[in-house]
Amino acid sequence: xxxxxxxxxxxxxxxxxxxxxxxxxxxxxxxxxxxxxxxxxxxxxxxxxxxxxxxxxxxxxxxxxxxxxxxxxxxxxxxxxxxxxxxxxxxxxxxxxxxxxxxxxxxx
Amino acid sequence: xxxxxxxxxxxxxxxxxxxxxxxxxxxxxxxxxxxxxxxxxxxxxxxxxxxxxxxxxxxxxxxxxxxxxxxxxxxxxxxxxxxxxxxxxxxxxxxxxxxxxxxxxxxxxxxx
Numbered sequence: 001x002x003x004x005x006x007x008x009x010x011x012x013x014x015x016x017x018x019x020x021x022x023x024x025x026x027x028x029x030x031x032x033x034x035x036x037x038x039x040x041x042x043x044x045x046x047x048x049x050x051x052x053x054x055x056x057x058x059x060x061x062x063x064x065x066x067x068x069x070x071x072x073x074x075x076x077x078x079x080x081x082x083x084x085x086x087x088x089x090x091x092x093x094x095x096x097x098x099x100x101x102x103x104x105x106x107x108x
Numbered sequence: 109x110x111x112x113x114x115x116x117x118x119x120x121x122x123x124x125x126x127x128x129x130x131x132x133x134x135x136x137x138x139x140x141x142x143x144x145x146x147x148x149x150x151x152x153x154x155x156x157x158x159x160x161x162x163x164x165x166x167x168x169x170x171x172x173x174x175x176x177x178x179x180x181x182x183x184x185x186x187x188x189x190x191x192x193x194x195x196x197x198x199x200x201x202x203x204x205x206x207x208x209x210x211x212x213x214x215x216x217x218x219x220x
Binding site: 032034042043044045046049088090092095096098099100101 | 143148149150151152153166198207208209211212213214
């Protein structure tokens with residue numbers, strides 16, 4: 001089992017829809033959770049972080065954390081073509097581990 | 109402008125020819141790290157440094173060396189590159205620990 005696993009892509013959604021990106025992790029002691037966005041040919045950039053169970057909202061983005069289920073997700077509301085990118089989940093327990101990424105494509 | 113810089117951005121070399129990829133940050137960050145990114149494998153940490161003269165292995169350190177003589181610089185050294193080190197390399201820094209990392213633009217390396 002991978003330490004951090006993301007749902008396999010690519011994920012395709014129509015413009016204006018909600019995109020749901022999921023991530024599970026194996027280390028129950030993990031304390032910090034991050035979502036990075038990476039455009040093709042570019043470096044990753046942080047878009048959200050969450051430390052506590054529940055939801056955290058920032059504009060069109062909502063991060064959801066459920067430590068009991070070892071699950072973290074990212075919802076993107078009103079998806080735009082500019083949201084098309086690879087989304088990386090990162091989990092910090094003893095060290096920071098990245099998932100393999102999920103490619104999102106938002107179709108106009 | 110706060111940033112992480114890497115040089116070179118692109119490099120083609122041959123097996124066994126030593127090379128160094130430089131990384132520099134101007135944010136006075138204590139934590140710096142190197143990652144490689146390969147298709148289907150995501151970002152994997154090579155080495156990290158908590159502060160000057162303090163470095164430690166990440167998940168895939170074999171074939172790489174690092175040094176941290178100054179706070180702002182964290183070069184990655186490949187003493188004898190091999191084709192399996194062909195990859196996209198990212199340097200990153202953060203204020204402390206591994207949180208909220210700022211990534212450099214990446215170095216694409218091809219080892220023939």
